[in-house]
Amino acid sequence: MNAPEASTTPSTPAATLTVPIGGLATARSPCCLRTFLGSCVGVALYDRRLHLGGLAHVVLPDSAGHGLPPGKYADTAVAALVSELEALAGSQPLRLTARLVGGAKMFAFQSGPAVGEQNVEALEKLLKQANIPLVARDCGGSKGRRMTLDVGSGQITIESVGQPHTFL
Amino acid sequence: MSETTTPKRLLVVDDALIMRAMIKDIATQAGWEIAGEATNGRECLERYRDLSPDLVTLDIVMPELDGVEALRQLRQDHPQAEVVMVSAIDQKEKLSECIRLGARDFIVKPFDRDHLRSLFQRYLG
Amino acid sequence: MNNQPVDHVRAACRAAAGLASASLSKWLSRPVTITVEQVEAMPLEQAIGLLGEQEGTICGCAMGISGSLQGILVLLCDDDAGLALAAMLLGREPSADDEWGDLEQSAVVETTNIIGCAYLNAMADSTDSPIAAMPSPPWFLRDFAPAVMQSIVMAQPLTSETVFLTRTEFSIEGSPARCSLVFVPAPEPTAASGATE
Numbered sequence: 001m002n003a004p005e006a007s008t009t010p011s012t013p014a015a016t017l018t019v020p021i022g023g024l025a026t027a028r029s030p031c032c033l034r035t036f037l038g039s040c041v042g043v044a045l046y047d048r049r050l051h052l053g054g055l056a057h058v059v060l061p062d063s064a065g066h067g068l069p070p071g072k073y074a075d076t077a078v079a080a081l082v083s084e085l086e087a088l089a090g091s092q093p094l095r096l097t098a099r100l101v102g103g104a105k106m107f108a109f110q111s112g113p114a115v116g117e118q119n120v121e122a123l124e125k126l127l128k129q130a131n132i133p134l135v136a137r138d139c140g141g142s143k144g145r146r147m148t149l150d151v152g153s154g155q156i157t158i159e160s161v162g163q164p165h166t167f168l
Numbered sequence: 169m170s171e172t173t174t175p176k177r178l179l180v181v182d183d184a185l186i187m188r189a190m191i192k193d194i195a196t197q198a199g200w201e202i203a204g205e206a207t208n209g210r211e212c213l214e215r216y217r218d219l220s221p222d223l224v225t226l227d228i229v230m231p232e233l234d235g236v237e238a239l240r241q242l243r244q245d246h247p248q249a250e251v252v253m254v255s256a257i258d259q260k261e262k263l264s265e266c267i268r269l270g271a272r273d274f275i276v277k278p279f280d281r282d283h284l285r286s287l288f289q290r291y292l293g
Numbered sequence: 294m295n296n297q298p299v300d301h302v303r304a305a306c307r308a309a310a311g312l313a314s315a316s317l318s319k320w321l322s323r324p325v326t327i328t329v330e331q332v333e334a335m336p337l338e339q340a341i342g343l344l345g346e347q348e349g350t351i352c353g354c355a356m357g358i359s360g361s362l363q364g365i366l367v368l369l370c371d372d373d374a375g376l377a378l379a380a381m382l383l384g385r386e387p388s389a390d391d392e393w394g395d396l397e398q399s400a401v402v403e404t405t406n407i408i409g410c411a412y413l414n415a416m417a418d419s420t421d422s423p424i425a426a427m428p429s430p431p432w433f434l435r436d437f438a439p440a441v442m443q444s445i446v447m448a449q450p451l452t453s454e455t456v457f458l459t460r461t462e463f464s465i466e467g468s469p470a471r472c473s474l475v476f477v478p479a480p481e482p483t484a485a486s487g488a489t490e
Binding site for chain 3: 183184185186187189229230231255256257258259261262277278280
């Protein structure tokens with residue numbers, strides 16, 4: 001599997017970019033950003049006015065100074081997404097909202113605080129500190145999710161095996 | 169004049185549907201009547217109390233209450249209970265513990281069908 | 294496990310894989326071959342892609358291991374392989390119409406229990422000091438492959454940038470079905486970060 005790229009701006013109209021574990025990607029419309037989530041949490045930042053979006057696949061809550069790749073840790077992911085979206089926006093001010101998806105606990109025998117929950121808590125805190133409103137979430141449960149952010153419309157589609165699609 | 173003998177009755181305890189089906193099939197072929205089934209240790213204790221079977225086959229790895237703990241409680245409450253462990257666990261400590269707690273036999277999965285059939289035939293006597 | 298010399302760990306895992314294979318063969322009443330054997334530390338991203346780049350659904354049946362050996366043990370296969378395995382155990386020919394019902398699921402769950410325990414029994418016997426390794430009841434799930442792999446490797450706390458795991462792939466005679474038994478041991482509390490190669 002390729003190492004996750006820090007950011008990608010595809011030129012093909014309506015391309016779908018898959019963000020791997022620990023990766024992050026930002027894009028302008030038209031584009032879809034997609035990732036698969038088990039216990040990991042996908043954090044999507046979106047500007048409705050500028051049609052810019054970013055998606056990070058967060059694995060752990062705290063980089064403890066390691067920091068690479070930035071998408072892997074809640075603390076570095078939010079900062080990196082904001083920084084790249086600011087670069088895409090240029091001189092125009094960003095008005096971002098956030099949505100969180102994932103953090104499932106897929107095996108019932110797992111004991112102790114699940115890493116998924118820890119990721120969600122860490123991201124909630126960081127988004128609050130960054131003044132980015134958390135407007136929707138689909139977290140927890142025991143099912144995996146395929147999350148797709150349509151950067152054109154801003155809609156997030158969530159697919160789970162054996163269940164109807166949900167939308168954020 | 170032929171004697172009618174009351175068939176011996178078996179309680180099958182295993183969380184796997186397929187394993188219960190296999191054991192019931194082998195026991196029936198060997199002449200046993202199936203008294204009932206249980207899917208975990210807790211159900212095992214309840215069913216034993218209700219059914220008073222002649223023999224119990226008991227798995228170890230089960231939800232709610234595992235087979236070793238069920239064996240301990242079963243033998244405490246019913247010292248006459250006849251139990252054969254049927255489990256994939258084949259570690260010396262566990263085997264010894266089960267025998268110490270009063271299990272009559274220990275069959276390791278995957279078992280040979282003929283071997284289990286012979287055991288059931290033996291326990292009929 | 295991380296504190297054992299690498300050669301010793303490889304030898305123990307190889308022996309365990311052999312016993313698991315023998316156990317599977319006896320359970321299915323047909324020959325089984327080991328087609329892949331891995332015992333290595335790898336980056337997280339590589340562990341997620343362990344079964345290839347597929348994004349479809351896979352079946353996973355996992356057991357949490359506790360005692361002096363800790364970790365997660367999982368049997369992984371695609372739908373076709375899982376249903377073929379169930380058909381073998383239920384004494385019928387696999388069919389394109391086969392679906393996951395209680396009995397089919399139970400067949401895969403019990404297969405995991407049997408070969409997983411065979412693997413653990415061998416690991417328990419592999420050292421001089423007795424190891425008790427008790428599995429939890431197997432937990433069946435069918436989900437997106439990347440999500441399943443994430444949950445397997447993330448079931449253990451990540452104390453390093455790499456994941457140490459063992460993988461044994463089994464091939465069953467007379468069937469295209471392949472399944473993989475993956476063991477991800479829990480890191481030792483005092484283990485330093487870094488790969489065990």
